[in-house]
Every structure is written in C-alpha cells, then in structure tokens.
Amino acid sequence: MKTNHLIRYIALAGLSLCIAASAETQQADATAVIQFKGNSTLHDFEGLVKTQPFTATFFDETPNGPVLVSAKASFTVLEMSTDHGKRDKNMRKMLDQKQFPIITGTLTNAELPTFGTNSTANLHLRIRDIEQEVPVTLSEWERAGNLGTFRMTFPISLKAFDLKAPSVLGLIRVGDTVEIDCSVTGTFQ
Numbered sequence: 001m002k003t004n005h006l007i008r009y010i011a012l013a014g015l016s017l018c019i020a021a022s023a024e025t026q027q028a029d030a031t032a033v034i035q036f037k038g039n040s041t042l043h044d045f046e047g048l049v050k051t052q053p054f055t056a057t058f059f060d061e062t063p064n065g066p067v068l069v070s071a072k073a074s075f076t077v078l079e080m081s082t083d084h085g086k087r088d089k090n091m092r093k094m095l096d097q098k099q100f101p102i103i104t105g106t107l108t109n110a111e112l113p114t115f116g117t118n119s120t121a122n123l124h125l126r127i128r129d130i131e132q133e134v135p136v137t138l139s140e141w142e143r144a145g146n147l148g149t150f151r152m153t154f155p156i157s158l159k160a161f162d163l164k165a166p167s168v169l170g171l172i173r174v175g176d177t178v179e180i181d182c183s184v185t186g187t188f189q
Contacts, residue, residue: 028148028186030056032073035182036080039175047082047091051075056186058148059109066119067112067141069150071184074104090166094158100128112141112150123154127161152182 031053037046056071077097082088095103103126110121122133136154143149156178158165165174 025057025059026188028056028058028188030054030071030073030184030186032152032182032184034075034180037179037181038177040172042172045082045084045087047080047088049075049080056148056184058112058186058188066114068109069112070108070110072104072106074102076101077103087166094163094166096128103127107136107152110136110138113138114141123152125156127156127163130161132160146188148186148188150184152180152184154180156180 032051034049034051035046036049037044039045051073052075054071054073056069058067058069060067077092077095078101080088080091080095082091105126106124107121108124111119113119118137118139121136121138123136125132125134134154134156136152139151139153141148141150158174158176158178165176167173
C-alpha cells in the first residue's frame, strides 16, 4: 500500500515538473497605434495617437495552449490628433489635458485568440481621474519570428468617464460613444 502512494507521489511530482518546464514567459518591446472614431450631428471624425513604448509579457502554459498577454501602455492627450485644430483643442479641454496629461490602459493575463477567432478580456482604463474595467475584443494574434501583433477593439462611453462631449453653439453635438481600434506590435527580446 505504501509503495502505491510513493509511486503516485513520484508520478505527480514528475508531471508537475513537465508542466512547469513547458510553460514559457517572454517579453516584447511594444508600441500601439490607436485609432479613435466618433460621430457628431455635423459629421463623423477620426483620429490617431501612438502609445509610448512599453513592455508586454506573453505567457503560454503549453505549446498548443492559449497565449496570455499582460501589458500597461499609456499615451499623452496632447499627442491625440484628428487633424483639425479647433476639434483637437476642444477634445483636449474635455480631457482636461493640463491636469490629466496621460491616459493609461492595462491588460492582465488576457487570452489572445487562436487563428481566425476572437477572444475577450477586460482592459483597466484610466482617463482623467476615473478608472473603469472596459470589455475589449482581441483579434488577429500573429507571431512571425521575433515579431508579434494583435488588435484590440472596444467602444468607450464618454459619460462613463464623466466626460462632457463638446458642442458648438449647442447645435453641433458629439455622440457619447467613441470606437477604439488599437494595433499592437511587439518585438520579442
């Protein structure tokens, strides 16, 4: 009887070592280009901003299992641009750029999708002094050599972050929802 327990213990210990040995963590030097799109009673608009460089950590427990990503990225409000000076000025005023110059997003152990599918995760987003968990869709995860890319898309409600959408003379109003499309690129170390 004691021999059976000893054999089971050795087998479990060996299995644990095999699982631990197959798990892999890699870091990548990353950036993201964020496109944001909104609408107003006059016309739709879009803009771009690029994040500051950040480190993304990729973890896969098994060779054929899902890849998890964790990262914290930020960008400055001043670098957000719609290529329209007055609109950009109103956007920066709404975001209170002088008091809150940085917007930050954090993913923690988000599962990247397998080929041809999407996955979902929560992005911890900080705009001004408000922090929210925002559901996001991850897609197009691809790794070729030391380069990895994926997309993250999600809507943001301005009201959810206590932001008052700008209006011009009370006639032209910006809609509450802004669509975000974020392309992440990382170079593995």
